[in-house]
Amino acid sequence: MSPMTAPQAIRFYHQGRITEVEGLAPTRSVLDWLREDARCTGTKEGCNEGDCGACTVMLAELAEPGDPQAVQGLKLQTVNACIQLLPSLHGKALFTVEDMKTSCRPKDAGQPCSALHPVQQAMVDCHGSQCGFCTPGFVVSLWSVYERQQAQQGAAPTRQQLADALSGNLCRCTGYRPILDAGQQMLDLPARQLDAAPVVTALQSLRSDADWSYAYRPISGQPQHFHAPASIDSLAQLRAALPDARLIGGTTDVALWINKQFRPLGDLIAVGRVAELRRIQERDGMLCIGAGASLEAAWAALAQRFPALTEVWLRFASPPVRHAGTMGGNVANGSPIGDAPPVLMALDAEIELRLGERLRRMPLTDFYVDYMKNQLEPGEWVQGLRVPLAVQARQVRAYKISKRFDCDISALCAGFSLQLDARGQVETVRLAFGGMAATVRRAAKAEAALLGQAWTAQAVQRAQAALAEDFQPMSDMRASAAYRLKVAQNLLQRLWLETRADAPLAADATSVWAAMPHLVSSAQAPEAAATGA
Incomplete structure (x- = not known):
């Protein structure tokens, strides 16, 4: 792909037709376009950082053959419109709360009427809305659950599965009981499915395996380009040609630089159309996760092989963030409170780095060198992650500590793996922590205190003491240094107890x-099963 690839309009399916957009900055959010340009004001702006869910919309792509989550040939996923850049819609379908409106036969001739969608009707019947500001986001999230349920005709989602699906939607008026009531009642009302046929036809007409780019030329200032290569080789060539361009995945973090910090980003290279980077497969004794694989898909693959990771998966951000964000981006970001790196370190993961035609690998434990600094060379980028399948022989645990149970930033996240020999002595141990230092890293001295020792309460106590030598955590708005150290020590105790x-x-x-x-009635108590709902 050449940096001189001819720019094209952004083309996507919206409100029954293919929409073309030109002349807008590529950093314009989908939310701003909806409210200010398309005049679709049902989608609300709350936090403008992907946290409250008021701006939840649903995107559709053509489903891959055999996809068990497919809905009439479509892959439907909720995302936060406030942190999705407008060019990310290219080739997709966009649905908002306005798309749930359907006409019905009027009782009296000449008198128009409209029928509420079962999701909306259930929200009314169950008194699931008060101020109503958050309601469109809740309704769209429930709509995605509803469509999957209608397509798959399986068991009705449990109350906990509904709560998991709504973990990215916050309500401060009604509370969640009546909203969950609506989620259960919506399936008892007369069914109404999305008319997917015209959507599939439109998306087939938009489908292209060619590289794509979009250009914005402001009245004053430098032009800005959004490049979307379609192959890994095109991405490598483009990155080499434009080493100063910003590489983006789901923009679940980068969009906040725009919304909150008003930072200019220059030219952008998006990896979302590179199929090779979205693949997750077992190869040569490794689980290979492409850097462009969504957080949802990557965590699902890990939890399938390491069931103890299920809770961390469901508590990592929210479904809309996990649908858009990538695990490669979470690792490359290098935040000391990132949740994926400590888990991956506990699994002895490797990171793949690409520069032109050169590919190199290193243990993820060696990737971070200081606060927000890593081993990437100029022009180099993360191609993927590799987890040894042999680690499945170990006992694996992951724990996330945060002020809010769902959709919150960790005060502390721990990833542990442990293997004992025939004598009950510690043969292999990995203790990795986020939130305890300037980078995510392993507790080397605590590991040394356990290695070769019998797995006993006394050995754990020695490892707990060694944690104070491994880390000198900081105090901030999420937790004090003393709290972080104590909790880290307590998590080692929990590991031993389990x-x-x-x-x-x-x-x-x-x-x-x-x-x-x-604290809860039997009807409200969450079931313990994982969902993926």
Whole structure:
């Protein structure tokens, strides 16, 4: 791909037709376009950083053959419109709360009327809205659940599955009980499915395997380009030709630089159309995760092989963020409070780095060198992550500590893996922490205190003491240094309690819902199963 690829308009399906957009900055958000240009004001702006869910919309792409989550040939996913850049819509379909409106036969001739969608009707019937500001986001999130349910005709989602699907939607008026009631009641109303046929036809006409670019030429200032290569080789060539361009995935972090910091980003190179980077496959004894694979897909693949990672998966941000963001981006970002790196370090993951035709690999533990600094050379980029499947022989745990249970930034995140020999001594141990230092890293001294020792309470106590030598955490708005250190030590204790040879704790023994059943009724208590809903 040449940097001189002829720019084209942004083309996507919206409100029953293919829409073309030109003349707008590539950093314009989908939310701003909807409200200010398309005049679709049902989608609301709340936090403008992908946290509250008021701006939730649904995107559709053509589903891959055999996709078990397909809805009438479409892959439907919720995203936050406030942190999606307008060019990311190219080749897709965009649905908002306005698209749920359908006409009905009027009772009296000449008198128009409209029928509410079952999701909307259930929200009305269950009194799921008060001020109504958050309601469109809740309704769109429930709509995505509704469409999958209608297409797959499986068991109705449980209350906990609905809560997981709504974990990116915040309500401060009504509370969640009546909204969850609506999520259950919507399936009892007369069914109404999305008319997918015209959407599929439109998306087929938009489909292209060619590289694509979009250009914006302001009245004053430098032109800005948005490049979307369609192959990994095109991406490598383009990156080499434009080493100063900003490489982006789902923009779940970069968009905040625009919305909150008003930073100019210059030319952009998006990886979302590179199919090779979205692949997740087992190869040569490794689980290979392309850097462009969504967080949802990557976490699902990890949790399938390491079931103990399920809770961290469901608590990592929210479905709209996980649908858009990438695990490669989360790792490359290098935040000391990122949730994926400590888990991947505990799994002995490698990172793949690409520069032109050169590909090099290194342990993820060696990738971070200082606060927001890593081993990337100029022009180099993350191509993928590799997790040894042999790690499945270990006992793996991951724990996330945050002020809010769902959709919150961690005060502390820990990834642990442990393997004992036939004598019950620690043969292999990995203790990785986020939120404890300027980078995510392993607790080398705590690991040394355990290696070769019998897996006993006394050994754990020595490792807990060693943590104070491994880390000198900072105090900030999320937690004090003393709290972080104490919690890290307590998590080692929890690891031992769950994996000790004598009477290890069952999963429900560490569940707050199981410990305090009096706080919720049996109808409200979350089931323990993972969902992916």
